[in-house]
Amino acid sequence: TRAMSAAPADADARDHVEITGSALSLDAAYEFVRSPRAGAVVTFVGTTRDEFQGKRVDRLEYECYAPMAVKKMRELCGLMRGRWEVENIHIAHRTGTVAVGESSVIIAVSSAHRVASLEATRWCIDELKATVPIWKKEFFEGGEVWKENETQRREIRPPEAVG
Amino acid sequence: VRLVPLAMPAVTVLYFARAREATGGLVEETFDVVDTDELRVALVKQHPGLETVLRSAVLAVNQEYCVETTALRERDEVAVIPPISGG
Numbered sequence: 001t002r003a004m005s006a007a008p009a010d011a012d013a014r015d016h017v018e019i020t021g022s023a024l025s026l027d028a029a030y031e032f033v034r035s036p037r038a039g040a041v042v043t044f045v046g047t048t049r050d051e052f053q054g055k056r057v058d059r060l061e062y063e064c065y066a067p068m069a070v071k072k073m074r075e076l077c078g079l080m081r082g083r084w085e086v087e088n089i090h091i092a093h094r095t096g097t098v099a100v101g102e103s104s105v106i107i108a109v110s111s112a113h114r115v116a117s118l119e120a121t122r123w124c125i126d127e128l129k130a131t132v133p134i135w136k137k138e139f140f141e142g143g144e145v146w147k148e149n150e151t152q153r154r155e156i157r158p159p160e161a162v163g
Numbered sequence: 164v165r166l167v168p169l170a171m172p173a174v175t176v177l178y179f180a181r182a183r184e185a186t187g188g189l190v191e192e193t194f195d196v197v198d199t200d201e202l203r204v205a206l207v208k209q210h211p212g213l214e215t216v217l218r219s220a221v222l223a224v225n226q227e228y229c230v231e232t233t234a235l236r237e238r239d240e241v242a243v244i245p246p247i248s249g250g
Binding site for chain 1: 177179180181221223226228229230242244245246247248249250
């Protein structure tokens, strides 16, 4: 199911945030963010690995509190714009089964110059993992376990101020 | 003396991930409670399996994380949020 990408009235049209049960498209992310004003496009793709601590992983299953996740993802976009000169932002996260090799999250950012999108993309995935209400269950050889990200925050930590 | 409203606010509680498993698969439930402390007690009473989950879970009220005890009002939406693992 595709959910919660409709933007509130005051949302920035240059931001696209999405939670979807369908396979993610890197092409779609790139097409959304690329712009004549951008000299750089940065993409981050998170994919399911085939191994964790020596055990073979079969798949991950993702679950999401969609309305709050979208809200948090929009906050991430706003904070990115406050700190960096970026053009367009695309954040998409998948729910349901994500098999080995498939992507669970795609973040794409464009900017006139490369430093902005490189730094913004890195900050974005770090904060997404720390604050957006999404869970993954890992199905491995011999069992299954709910994963917990290393950093958990109740508030998004804004990027450091310039200078 | 603690004043309690005659009609306790009915809030909707959403269960996710490990919390959902602890309720036997129930994803949504209504409780009549005045704040999140009272809710935590009521949750464990209703679903003893939630006690362990609640030790590491945070609550969100109307899609904002609670950082302290939060008063609840009629039709508030509270989510039980175990440690997250997006990305």
